[in-house]
Amino acid sequence: MKKLSRRAFLYNTSLASVALGVTPATAEPAKKEIFVHHVFFWLKNPASAADRDKLVEGLKKLAKIPVLRKYYIGYPAATSRGVIDNTYSVSWLTFFNNPEEEEVYQKHPVHLGFVEEYSHLWEKVIVYDSVGPK
Amino acid sequence: MKKLSRRAFLYNTSLASVALGVTPATAEPAKKEIFVHHVFFWLKNPASAADRDKLVEGLKKLAKIPVLRKYYIGYPAATSRGVIDNTYSVSWLTFFNNPEEEEVYQKHPVHLGFVEEYSHLWEKVIVYDSVGPK
Helix, strand or coil, rough: CCCCHHHHHHHHHHHHHHHHCCCCCCCEEECCCEEEEEEEEECCCCCHHHHHHHHHHHHHCCCCCCCCCCCCCCCCCCCCCCCCCCCCCEEEEEECCHHHHHHCCCHHHHHHHHHHHHHEEEEEEEEEEEEEEC | CCCCHHHHHHHHHHHHHHCCCCCCCCCCECCCEEEEEEEEEECCCCCCHHHHHHHHHHHHHCCCCCCCCCCEEECCCCCCCEEEEEEEEEEEEEECCHHHHHHHHHHHHHHHHHHHHHHHEEEEEEEEEEEEEE
């Protein structure tokens, strides 16, 4: 058997997980500090699937802003314990490398255009920005 | 030059991105439906770094529950626009494969033990559960 350096072993192990979709024994912690920008939208017409889809169309435009590293568009899950707020219509969860790049996103013409074109759809927005781990 | 199959090419390209930390041209969308469970904690003593660290100690125990796919522990960013809620103390952002696995997490003895051991630290919790993309 070919002898591998420790680095090569770790590299190959990591690659095998990626390639095979192996579930790690424990969850992966975030490896370096990251900026999480999570937005919840409450629509003016929460029963309108058309309005929801229109908003999602706008979010997909935001997704093209280059500083955005990763995003998730979600809808309320069916869970309903007392501490759960499931009254929003759309969740927009985004990741940035750092606060500076999130600021670039906020001021990007595509983001300003999104607010102009789609903000008539929502009546409330709550944003949670967080950084970590520290 | 060695001729590569398409699969090998994609595999190597993906590996190169992982290995070199290359920033993709656009953000990666979530590829399959996922369950996002985002919890915000408001501490009884928000000025106490000791209480915050204690809570984080507890969250790191939760991180070992096998169904948890990925997690981020965060603190409020320095951003302060009107729609931003930065009054919480700790953000606990977690990913699960599906609602069933999140339910396993909720009922896991480590999670029940966490609530018993650490809930005296917080005065309020808000949870947002979302699923997507759809």
